[in-house]
Amino acid sequence: MKRICVIGLGDMGSGLAKNLIKAGFDVAGFDLSPDRLAAFEAMGGRPAASVAQAGDGAEAAFVMVMNGDQAKAVILGADGLAAHMAPGGSVLLTATIRPREAVEIGNAMDGTGIHLIDTPVSGGFPGAQGGTLTMMASAPDAIIAQARPAMEAVSATIHHIGTEPGMGQTVKACLQTLIGSIFSATFEASVLAAKAGVKGEHLFKVFSTSGAGCGCTNTALENIIDRKFANTGSGIGTMHKDLTISMDLAEELEVPMQMASTAMQIFHAGKSKYPDGDNWACTRVIEEIVGAELHR
Structure with missing residues (x-):
């Protein structure tokens, strides 16, 4: 796994991106803020003009947005990640949303060929920037194993706490x-x-x-x-x-x-x-x- 994208490059997402780049991944990113995109490019990332462009061919995508509606839009929309990522790739839902919203996203992704890892994080800004976040990951073992190198780049502690969407949340x-x-x-x-x-x-x-x-x-x-x-x-x-x-x-x-x-x-x-x-x-x-x- 080499090609990654990060959607949402604020305090938390910028930390994810920084540590993924540091770990040697090819990282594309998207944010609505031009200043955040510029900072992302300065750290070695590939800024994208849209979610679709960021997700194009990505093997894993970190979603660090603010709420469930935003998560649904960037994952499930016509120009969302599920329609543009590499087949067999995984969306890592690191944003904190309602458990039932994660379930809805997971159900909607059935049949797309893209997997969902419901994995909110804890550790705040210092943890994100330092690559020491705690992850609460819920997905089947094989999916976690496939994404683990990217997860380890941003996290010091990965808890595998379930297999179904919503359990992490x-x-x-x-x-x-x-x-x-x-x-x-x-x-x-x-x-x-x-x-x-x-x-x-x-x-x-x-x-x-x-x-x-x-x-x-x-x-x-x-x-x-x-x-x-x-x-x-x-x-x-x-x-x-x-x-x-x-x-x-x-x-x-x-x-x-x-x-x-x-x-x-x-x-x-x-x-x-x-x-x-x-x-x-x-x-x-x-x-x-x-x-x-x-x-x-």
């Missing part, structure tokens, strides 16, 4: 309920500390060396105390969207989700007030209510 939805809840609890704890007069550096040292310390807690708190609420590679719109997917799945399956629903509202407030901010901007909404800020 389901695991990702469960993961995001946990991450969103950890973030939200960290936001609240930081404001409680600020109101009580605790220094941010003291709080960070205690949290990071206790049982509560983890990548999610540490990253959130460090950005809060350094007052980095934008341009950290963790746009608030993505987590807001992911929690919406989690809550939608919980509604569908009739599972009560008290923590995730609270996190959803915290992120909704943050996105409403700071739509261009990062996840940590949710903290500012709570800080503004109580009139206290946490600094290092």
